[in-house]
Amino acid sequence: MKKISISLLLLLLATFLFASNATALEGSFKVGPAIILISILILFVLVGLFFRAKDTTDYYAAGRGVSRVGSGMAIASNWMSAASFLGMAALMYGSGYHGLAFVVGWTGGYVLLLILMAGQIRKYGKYTAPDFIGDRYYSTGLRATSAVVAILISISYCVGQFGGIGLMFKWVMGIDYMWAVIIGSSVVLTYTLISGMLGVTKNMQIQYVIIIISFLIPLFILTYKFDYFWIVPEIGYGAVVTDIVQGIPAPETTNLVNSFGHDFAILPSPEYAMPWDPATGKTFFQWIAITFSLMIGTAGLPHVIQRFYVVPKARDARWSVVWGLFFICILYWSAPVFSAFGKILSADPEIGVLAKDAIVVYTAQLGDINPLIVGLLAAGGVSAAFSTVSGLLVAGSSAFSHDLYFKVINPKADPKTQLRMARFATVLMAIIVMFLAMLKLALIGQLVALAFSLAGCTIFPLFLLGIWWSGSNKKGAISGLAVGLFITAISLTYFVAGKAGATLPFHSFVSYWLGAWYFAWIGAPLAILTNIIVSKLTEETPLEIRKFLVEKVHS
Amino acid sequence: MISKKNKEKQVEKKNDYRISFFKPTTALSRTNRNLVVLLVIIWAVAIFGFQILLRVMQKPVPESSLKTFEKVWKNVELGMATQEEKVDFANSVLSVLGKSVLISDPGNRTVLINAVSSTVYDLIPEEGKEIFRKEIADFEKKKENIRSLQDNEYLQAKANIIDRIAPLLNLKPYSLKAKLLPLVISAAEMEVFQPENKEKLPNIMKLYLIHNRSVLTDTNFLGFPFHYFYTAIFLLVMFVALCWIYCFLIDRVHTKLGTNEKS
Numbered sequence: 010m011k012k013i014s015i016s017l018l019l020l021l022l023a024t025f026l027f028a029s030n031a032t033a034l035e036g037s038f039k040v041g042p043a044i045i046l047i048s049i050l051i052l053f054v055l056v057g058l059f060f061r062a063k064d065t066t067d068y069y070a071a072g073r074g075v076s077r078v079g080s081g082m083a084i085a086s087n088w089m090s091a092a093s094f095l096g097m098a099a100l101m102y103g104s105g106y107h108g109l110a111f112v113v114g115w116t117g118g119y120v121l122l123l124i125l126m127a128g129q130i131r132k133y134g135k136y137t138a139p140d141f142i143g144d145r146y147y148s149t150g151l152r153a154t155s156a157v158v159a160i161l162i163s164i165s166y167c168v169g170q171f172g173g174i175g176l177m178f179k180w181v182m183g184i185d186y187m188w189a190v191i192i193g194s195s196v197v198l199t200y201t202l203i204s205g206m207l208g209v210t211k212n213m214q215i216q217y218v219i220i221i222i223s224f225l226i227p228l229f230i231l232t233y234k235f236d237y238f239w240i241v242p243e244i245g246y247g248a249v250v251t252d253i254v255q256g257i258p259a260p261e262t263t264n265l266v267n268s269f270g271h272d273f274a275i276l277p278s279p280e281y282a283m284p285w286d287p288a289t290g291k292t293f294f295q296w297i298a299i300t301f302s303l304m305i306g307t308a309g310l311p312h313v314i315q316r317f318y319v320v321p322k323a324r325d326a327r328w329s330v331v332w333g334l335f336f337i338c339i340l341y342w343s344a345p346v347f348s349a350f351g352k353i354l355s356a357d358p359e360i361g362v363l364a365k366d367a368i369v370v371y372t373a374q375l376g377d378i379n380p381l382i383v384g385l386l387a388a389g390g391v392s393a394a395f396s397t398v399s400g401l402l403v404a405g406s407s408a409f410s411h412d413l414y415f416k417v418i419n420p421k422a423d424p425k426t427q428l429r430m431a432r433f434a435t436v437l438m439a440i441i442v443m444f445l446a447m448l449k450l451a452l453i454g455q456l457v458a459l460a461f462s463l464a465g466c467t468i469f470p471l472f473l474l475g476i477w478w479s480g481s482n483k484k485g486a487i488s489g490l491a492v493g494l495f496i497t498a499i500s501l502t503y504f505v506a507g508k509a510g511a512t513l514p515f516h517s518f519v520s521y522w523l524g525a526w527y528f529a530w531i532g533a534p535l536a537i538l539t540n541i542i543v544s545k546l547t548e549e550t551p552l553e554i555r556k557f558l559v560e561k562v563h564s
Numbered sequence: 565m566i567s568k569k570n571k572e573k574q575v576e577k578k579n580d581y582r583i584s585f586f587k588p589t590t591a592l593s594r595t596n597r598n599l600v601v602l603l604v605i606i607w608a609v610a611i612f613g614f615q616i617l618l619r620v621m622q623k624p625v626p627e628s629s630l631k632t633f634e635k636v637w638k639n640v641e642l643g644m645a646t647q648e649e650k651v652d653f654a655n656s657v658l659s660v661l662g663k664s665v666l667i668s669d670p671g672n673r674t675v676l677i678n679a680v681s682s683t684v685y686d687l688i689p690e691e692g693k694e695i696f697r698k699e700i701a702d703f704e705k706k707k708e709n710i711r712s713l714q715d716n717e718y719l720q721a722k723a724n725i726i727d728r729i730a731p732l733l734n735l736k737p738y739s740l741k742a743k744l745l746p747l748v749i750s751a752a753e754m755e756v757f758q759p760e761n762k763e764k765l766p767n768i769m770k771l772y773l774i775h776n777r778s779v780l781t782d783t784n785f786l787g788f789p790f791h792y793f794y795t796a797i798f799l800l801v802m803f804v805a806l807c808w809i810y811c812f813l814i815d816r817v818h819t820k821l822g823t824n825e826k827s
Binding site: 112245254258334335342480555563 | 580581582583584585590592593599600603604607611612615618619622627659662663713714736738739740741743744747748771772774775776777781784785786787788789791792793795796797799800801803804806807808810811814815818824
């Protein structure tokens with residue numbers, strides 16, 4: 010550990026000595042930010058090496074010895090992806106109040122997760138989400154199907170993250186997007202492979218600290234520099250929002266300016282803060298549907314659920330959610346500050362069209378913040394993506410090696426073979442994700458929200474009913490899952506067709522009511538209803554499952 | 565305590581080990597059910613109830629620019645507008661062109677650029693029209709070729725255009741709308757205000773200048789519009805508080821019933 014600290018110290022020293030200017034919004038190689046980014050990536054790999062997994066228990070569940078606060082930090086880091094760090098501000102920058110649906114959706118789901126599932130999941134004592142489903146519904150087929158669903162969710166989620174990594178590497182290094190994705194994926198793959206979840210958990214705690222520090226420092230500077238209440242920027246920016254709504258007239262004598270010398274001024278823009286403003290093209294229904302889908306998706310994401318297996322007791326699982334949510338909220342309270350300042354600082358048409366997903370970094374640049382701090386911010390964005398990707402790769406590879414290979418294909422596999430299969434799955438998934446990310450199929454936020462809706466339609470109903478109603482049986486679960494997958498298939502078919510420029514029957518109707526990032530608003534209730542009806546009509550859940558639920562999960 | 569536990573076990577056996585959230589059989593599950601139901605109600609009402617309230621109370625409120633636009637539009641459309649009306653018209657269109665949200669819709673932007681360019685051109689005295697058109701065309705070329713926004717020639721040309729047009733529109737040269745002018749006036753869109761653009765303009769103006777407002781959006785709280793504070797700040801505080809309350813109370817219940825989990 011001492012060696013790691015010394016290496017890091019030397020790297021940071023080098024950063025400050027050789028830092029260069031980073032004022033160009035795009036295109037150039039930015040030495041200071043690049044050194045910061047490389048230092049942080051080296052730190053991740055070293056920490057991964059130091060805390061690497063020794064056996065399958067370590068690999069899947071970090072030896073079940075992580076503290077509540079530590080687990081909370083890991084939950085937050087695991088959760089705060091490129092979508093939170095970069096995409097959240099982008100959504101509010103582009104569509105104002107509509108973007109807050111994502112803020113509420115991505116935090117409110119934790120309340121459901123806590124009160125309905127966290128403690129019970131830990132008490133059930135399984136390693137992975139498909140493990141729980143296969144066991145609870147006494148079905149190898151369901152285990153295999155949910156493993157495939159878990160892998161699909163992980164892939165969909167990862168593709169968005171790799172997009173974010175690509176964007177930040179492109180910004181820092183001025184390299185091609187393709188190379189940025191290749192380099193980023195190679196590094197995240199290396200340390201996930203070396204460390205497994207034990208290393209990942211430690212990494213996640215370090216990543217959380219880096220993410221939150223890098224995110225908060227520019228906010229204090231921006232609010233101080235532009236004369237707002239800077240002691241708590243998350244409150245101080247309220248006046249920024251009001252100023253955007255009412256407009257800030259340009260002063261006669263230049264006073265506050267952005268890095269291009271434009272006045273800190275904006276014409277009245279109420280569309281930024283008013284609810285479901287017609288100018289944004291977003292509606293009340295979409296706000297509600299997105300919030301609801303993201304919330305239930307939160308409670309159904311395998312890599313989130315899996316975090317509860319790493320704490321010693323159910324009580325710790327519950328408290329780790331409280332800590333996790335608190336740590337998450339620190340970032341979610343702060344993200345709108347970037348979008349509000351970004352709105353004013355980029356108000357001059359000379360700035361041109363900015364990539365929304367990079368607005369956090371652009372805002373810091375336009376606010377003329379020291380390039381090193383902007384570099385740290387970009388590194389924070391990469392950390393956010395890395396921490397989530399590593400958790401997703403572990404969840405996806407666990408689903409493959411544990412739930413598909415060990416439980417279905419080769420039950421006699423020894424722990425060594427299982428670990429080898431987990432690593433093989435990690436490599437395979439990373440390659441698939443890297444390839445998909447290069448295709449630039451959709452925006453970060455779109456792909457991530459899609460993963461939420463998929464989880465909300467499939468995994469969430471199985472967990473909810475599996476824990477709280479012993480009457481839910483195998484046939485009910487299969488039918489419910491089929492309905493959830495059917496709704497998913499319809500939504501995705503229309504989404505892909507739309508992207509390809511094709512028009513299917515009732516295209517605009519289906520695209521609106523079953524949008525790719527909020528189809529769970531109807532998919533999840535239908536899946537739950539189907540599960541209940543079919544379960545009621547078919548034979549009861551076996552006694553041993555009911556007994557297990559009573560004695561182990563609800564005792 | 566032990567006899568209570570045994571009693572509950574016997575109830576479960578009698579019930580043949582059936583679990584249902586809505587039909588709890590033990591003191592623990594009953595307390596948990598009540599707590600969960602209460603928290604879910606608070607959670608749902610706070611999130612969705614407030615948004616529904618916001619939706620119910622909202623009224624479409626136009627910006628002052630739209631009112632100005634509607635006052636002069638008929639005459640502008642018929643080509644009968646006075647100088648003052650043309651100035652008011654150009655100013656109202658500029659207030660939409662300055663909104664960065666427009667960037668996402670190039671079609672609407674083209675209509676607005678045509679409207680403001682043709683009106684400004686119309687306001688230029690006859691003898692200066694040709695020089696003005698050339699000045700704008702030269703500036704557009706410069707804008708395409710500059711490497712930095714701080715380029716001296718570019719800045720000078722921009723300042724010249726502002727100095728020439730701002731007084732015509734009763735704008736101070738340092739004002740935002742004046743600074744917007746060189747960037748939105750197009751030499752290609754000056755001659756005619758196209759009939760198809762005239763047809764589209766009123767709807768575009770309404771789209772960008774009417775907003776859903778109510779007492780909830782117009783009340784200021786800690787500097788925020790109240791609804792924004794509620795959604796962006798308060799709801800998140802409430803989520804953490806709900807989680808904390810649940811953990812605290814359920815821990816107390818476990819201690820009281822002696823059902824704490826062993827390490």
